[in-house]
Amino acid sequence: MIESYTRRPDRIAVYTGLDFFGSDLDSARTADLVGCAALCLERGEGCRAFTFNADERVVRGPNCFLKSDSRSADGNAVAMSGVMLRRSDPDPAPIVVGAIDPKLGLLKDTDLPGAxxxxxxxxxxxxxxxxxxxxxxxxxxxxxxxxKDRKQCWLKAAAVNSRFVPGLTSGIKTTMRYVPIKIIPLDR
Incomplete structure (x- = not known):
């Protein structure tokens, strides 16, 4: 009985602009970040993190994604994410990732030749x-x-030059540092 109590989260670290991708346990539609966190808590020990898509233009389909872990992180201006913390977990260190924001970091009709x-x-x-x-x-x-026309993805070691080419989409990775905007204690 004590073991199961100590395994339950007692706080949630909340991040803005951070998306945990992959490791989906489930997805659902919720009204807000609080509803998404509640679904993760209801799911139990298997739900270690979640990402809520706060884009108001998304009116159908899931906007809350429950995660088994938070290892794969990316920047996303419309994402809000949470990590479930147990009593024994220290407060989280900043998350530093190479990110390409899917809303703000894409270069339409742009080629990055070479490299x-x-x-x-x-x-x-x-x-x-x-x-x-x-x-x-x-x-x-x-x-x-x-x-797009060839359905080809070219990964680059660098982005030295760019040029206008219709139908191509490019992105350049930037190093981003995410610190929780809040650590919310859970009353249990």
Whole structure:
């Protein structure tokens, strides 16, 4: 009985502009961040984190994503995320990630020629979003270019030059530091 009590979270670290991607346990539609946190608490020990999409233009489908972990992080101006903290967990250190914001960090109709990480397009990235996330997840990637017509994702070691090319989308990774805006104690 004591073991299960000490495993329950007793506080939540809340971040703005941070998206925990992948590791989804479930998704749902909620009114706000508080509702999303409540779903994670209801889920129990398996839910270690969550991301709430606060974009008011998204009126259908899930906007709350429950996570089994928070290891894969990216910047996203419309995201608010929380990490469940147990009594024994220290307050979280800042999260520093190489991020490409999907709203603010994309360069439409832009090519970043050269500096390809490999001589072939990324095999698993089949959309611009998947290409962006492949770059975010790869520590050696500093930028990407998505060729829509060919459905090709090119991960880049650098972004030295850019040029206007219709139908291409690129993004450049920037180092972002996220500190919780609040650590909310849970009354249990």
């Amino acid at each position: 390809d990480l490999t001589g072939r397009p990324h095999a698993k990235a089949t959309t611009a979003q998947a290409c962006r996330l492949a770059c975010v997840a790869d520590d050696t990637c500093q930028a990407f270019t998505w060729i």
